[in-house]
Amino acid sequence: MIPAAVGFQCPDDVRAGNAGVRRVRRPSGLAAARRRFGPVTTTLVAVNVLVFVVTAVSAASAGENPLDNFRSQVFQDFSLIPVFVTQAGEDWRLLTGAFLHIGITHLALNMLSLLLFGPEIEARLGWWRYLAVYLVSALGGSVAIQLFGEPLRPVAGASAAIYGLLGALGVLMVAARQDLRGLLTLLAINVVISFLPNVSLLGHLGGLVAGLLATTLLVTARRRVGVQVGGLVVLTAVMVTLVLAVPEPLVVLGM
Template identity: 50%
Template sequence: MNPPVAPGDPVGTPTCVRHPDRATGLRCTRCERPACPECLRDASVGYQCVDCVSEGRRTARRSRTFVGAEFSSRLVVTPVLIALNVLLFAVTAAQAGSVVSNERSPLFADFFLWPVGIYLGEWWRLVTSGFLHFGPAHLALNMIALYVLGRDLEPVFGKVRFLAVYLVSLLGGGVAVYLFGGVNTPVAGASGAVYGLMGAMLVAVLRLKLNPGSALGVIGLNLVLSFTLPGISLLGHLGGLVVGAAVTAGLVYAPPARRDVWQTGAVVGAFVLLVVMAFVRTGQLG
């Protein structure tokens, strides 16, 4: 089928397929349809029309990282987690009528990590405590750390894997406190999940055979602070660190064949193990 020609054009110059009123001597190098300059884009060879460019973007395979995720520089999970933590802090501060003493709010009382409450059947405290913070300084430190780590890890791990590491690490920190901490010790904060991301960073660096000095330095400094500063849950930090590193090892060292199955198994296996350990602890307390 011959391309349309401009009306009243004695030479029969073809017209742009998207703008029939525009005569053009140009063509798309991919589909060979006539197109005006406005509808053409630079290509590796010649020019392509906007339709071919859009189709090429849809069908092109996106590059995958060493974890098996599609690389995307756009952060989604990290800002959502930060927003959720900030929102809950604002709610507790409003309920308590104090930014500094927000732990006096009813919401805080119902959701912070209280081992006695967990023993009595309030299992949600193992997770919900990770979204509560004692005062603005505690919140700011954890959210800054979350952003710095998430900025590097989420694009590489992908949104689903990154969120899985975060949540399982958070649970790991809570279970560690429940297993080995005092039965009446109040604990809250995203530190367990943040330390899990530190462990994930270290494992990723080792997997890529990069110099682990910086990652080890950051982890070492934070552990020293955990040992020396009062009011910090060392057990929660260590639990998150160990679980985060272990789950990440299952992700980055999964065999390429059926990688998704192996990675899902690593995450689910860690979750089930933590739940079983919490049930065993409850039985021991009883």
């Protein structure tokens, strides 16, 4: 017999009772992360980390230090190099460059920023609008680099998309009539940092502007999904048209 709160229980009865009890399953690490940070944010971080691993393995297979992933063939084929977009027709670089990072520190800083700001924006916008703003911001950064950057300089990183998310947060805070001083201070600090060597100011500003425009469109259209989708498509088309219409960066053309 087994002692109970009142009297004793038969072991067979205890086993029979436990058999009908539904055990609580603990969520896996990925499931817990998706609930805490949001499914899109978690997926974006996972994709960026996976791409970094692929470039590191590619570098190692070529006899390079894996941490020098920018020396890999994968990095060379998918980073944003303006002249390859305009002259070789490699348009995919406008987006793929946003998922590449130059070294582990670059990756870690961007992913930390994404985990800090992404979940709140994902919760406010919903998953597809959030993802759309992220991708449009990444494209906006690439367009700015295409129009005004150095033709042969490789550029990579999620920074443009993250700046776009900061712009999106600003629009959402204005719509909710929240105090912007903290966000504006953070943006000012990051813009100053963008003037440091090997940091793409153009990409950051392009992503910020694209994020502002995309989120303003979403907030203005509110629950009119068709208008929101159409507006995002038009915004994307305008940016891509600008890239295709200008055969060389404007600085090369003397403009």
